Amino acid sequence: YQEIRLILGDQLNAEHSWFQNKSHECLYVIAELHQEMSYVKHHIQKVCAFFHAMGNFSQALNQAGHDCLYLNLDDTQAYDSLVELIEGLVSKYDATTFAYQLPDEYRLRKQLSNLKLKGCDIKAYSTEHFFLDESEFGQYFQKDKHNRMESFYRKMRKRFDILMDGQNPRGGQWNYDKKNRNKLKKEDIQQIPEPLMFANDVSKILARLKKHQITTFGKEETSLLWPTSRKQARQLLQYFCESCLPQFGEFQDAMTTATVHKWSLYHSRLSFALNAKILSPQEVISAAIDAFEANDHIDIAQIEGFTRQILGWREFVRGLYWTHEEYAKKNYFNAKRDLPQYFWTGETQMRCLSEAVTQSLDYAYAHHIQRLMITGNFCLLTEIDPDQVDEWYLGIYVDAIEWVEMPNTRGMSQFADGGIIATKPYAASANYVHKMSDYCSSCTYSHTEKTSDNACPLNSLYWRFIDHNKEKLQQNQRMGMIYNVWNKKDSSEKEQILNKAAGVLRNIENL
Numbered sequence: 001y002q003e004i005r006l007i008l009g010d011q012l013n014a015e016h017s018w019f020q021n022k023s024h025e026c027l028y029v030i031a032e033l034h035q036e037m038s039y040v041k042h043h044i045q046k047v048c049a050f051f052h053a054m055g056n057f058s059q060a061l062n063q064a065g066h067d068c069l070y071l072n073l074d075d076t077q078a079y080d081s082l083v084e085l086i087e088g089l090v091s092k093y094d095a096t097t098f099a100y101q102l103p104d105e106y107r108l109r110k111q112l113s114n115l116k117l118k119g120c121d122i123k124a125y126s127t128e129h130f131f132l133d134e135s136e137f138g139q140y141f142q143k144d145k146h147n148r149m150e151s152f153y154r155k156m157r158k159r160f161d162i163l164m165d166g167q168n169p170r171g172g173q174w175n176y177d178k179k180n181r182n183k184l185k186k187e188d189i190q191q192i193p194e195p196l197m198f199a200n201d202v203s204k205i206l207a208r209l210k211k212h213q214i215t216t217f218g219k220e221e222t223s224l225l226w227p228t229s230r231k232q233a234r235q236l237l238q239y240f241c242e243s244c245l246p247q248f249g250e251f252q253d254a255m256t257t258a259t260v261h262k263w264s265l266y267h268s269r270l271s272f273a274l275n276a277k278i279l280s281p282q283e284v285i286s287a288a289i290d291a292f293e294a295n296d297h298i299d300i301a302q303i304e305g306f307t308r309q310i311l312g313w314r315e316f317v318r319g320l321y322w323t324h325e326e327y328a329k330k331n332y333f334n335a336k337r338d339l340p341q342y343f344w345t346g347e348t349q350m351r352c353l354s355e356a357v358t359q360s361l362d363y364a365y366a367h368h369i370q371r372l373m374i375t376g377n378f379c380l381l382t383e384i385d386p387d388q389v390d391e392w393y394l395g396i397y398v399d400a401i402e403w404v405e406m407p408n409t410r411g412m413s414q415f416a417d418g419g420i421i422a423t424k425p426y427a428a429s430a431n432y433v434h435k436m437s438d439y440c441s442s443c444t445y446s447h448t449e450k451t452s453d454n455a456c457p458l459n460s461l462y463w464r465f466i467d468h469n470k471e472k473l474q475q476n477q478r479m480g481m482i483y484n485v486w487n488k489k490d491s492s493e494k495e496q497i498l499n500k501a502a503g504v505l506r507n508i509e510n511l
């Protein structure tokens with residue numbers, strides 16, 4: 001082979017221009033890498049989803065007439081790193097060109113950009129996946145300043161002419177959030193659709209993981225529910241458009257325990273297929289807009305809410321990731337506490353936390369508000385070291401890749417970036433949890449109490465967070481009201497709350 005082209009596990013883009021021509025002088029390589037198993041401890045379903053999807057992609061390439069070599073953990077065992085593997089392949093096939101698509105994270109990108117191969121040209125290509133090209137980041141993102149998602153999103157809507165009537169947003173408004181974000185009422189529960197799940201047999205992958213003693217965590221399933229081929233991913237997209245989009249925005253932030261479908265609700269669960277690049281963001285948005293246009297029962301608030309997530313948030317966090325290389329070091333609140341053990345077991349009496357963690361262990365999935373306002377909020381209020389928080393999120397979710405995980409976790413949920421992404425910390429007491437879910441009604445702790453023995457820990461922790469970070473947050477306009485409330489409390493009440501919070505923190509492993 002003259003040319004070797006590497007395809008990483010999250011580069012399964014069948015529409016890439018690479019595949020427009022066929023040549024038997026070009027060998028595509030897809031490899032299960034030991035180094036990718038150890039940079040963080042992954043959920044077992046996450047590893048299975050990636051390996052299975054990689055295997056399917058390799059098969060599809062061969063069936064389409066390309067030459068693709070799939071290397072499994074047995075085949076790559078002899079190589080200590082990706083670089084060694086590439087050197088080995090180039091010399092084995094006497095290749096004169098080595099090509100790769102630019103990785104979406106610093107770690108792999110550095111590894112590949114430092115690569116030197118004697119007598120072999122190295123070429124890097126775009127993944128051709130995102131709306132924005134990296135060269136355009138300078139026009140959209142400012143370093144070390146607060147970047148507003150809303151204005152970014154409006155620019156994107158205009159530029160790509162999505163949900164627009166000429167220069168104006170479709171329906172007359174840019175944002176319909178006020179209509180959205182309702183709690184699920186009893187009568188809503190029966191309507192929740194049964195999620196479309198696949199049954200991918202991953203037993204061979206599981207056997208390989210065991211053989212190579214790969215450490216993983218989470219619930220092992222031989223039948224994997226996540227979509228691992230283009231066909232399945234498109235089925236899931238279609239299912240979403242038909243069954244979930246009509247209520248997507250309305251219940252986007254809702255949480256419940258009242259149905260077995262509590263983990264999926266109206267969420268698309270397309271993040272794995274998107275992040276592995278099996279689906280493009282363009283086709284996901286187009287399919288959803290087509291469904292909206294063809295169906296009177298899908299209102300503008302739903303489609304706008306969905307478009308905002310992908311055209312807005314997803315592209316936005318990526319831009320911030322690449323414009324802030326030092327993001328991984330940020331720790332605005334100087335948080336240092338260890339992540340409690342129940343993040344690995346779900347065994348806590350706090351119902352909200354146990355629901356979100358158990359579900360994450362069972363499915364390698366939680367929806368946005370569970371990630372942000374349950375596990376994220378808890379870590380923020382208890383000052384867990386953001387390195388440990390990042391590590392947990394990066395390992396547990398099937399869709400977790402650093403470029404999207406880190407800005408969301410460190411930035412949005414932990415405010416460790418001091419406000420580059422969010423205008424204020426997403427800190428909340430039990431009041432929020434109760435407003436958006438039915439978790440509190442079946443909890444040992446009381447969501448209305450602050451200082452009693454069975455008071456919800458979030459309540460005192462919330463006020464402690466406010467008090468403790470006064471210097472850093474009091475000047476923030478969006479926090480003004482909350483400081484007014486805190487400042488008006490009399491000193492004995494404050495003291496009781498702070499004492500309670502101190503007790504909660506001392507006892508953090510046993511909540």
Ligand code: FAD
Nearest residue numbers: 267268269270271309313314368371372399400405408409
């Ligand atoms: P839906 O609710 O159906 O949303 C549709 C799509 O919009 C998603 O598939 C996703 O591609 C995109 N999207 C929505 N919100 C965001 C966002 N904030 N940032 C980027 N894209 C978004 N998303 C990941 O893809 N990988 C992660 O590792 C990840 N880590 C997160 C960590 C924390 C602490 C938080 C608060 C959020 C994180 N998110 C992450 C964003 C979001 O929670 C997930 O994208 C979403 O829950 C995936 O489920 P879904 O496909 O059903 O999403």
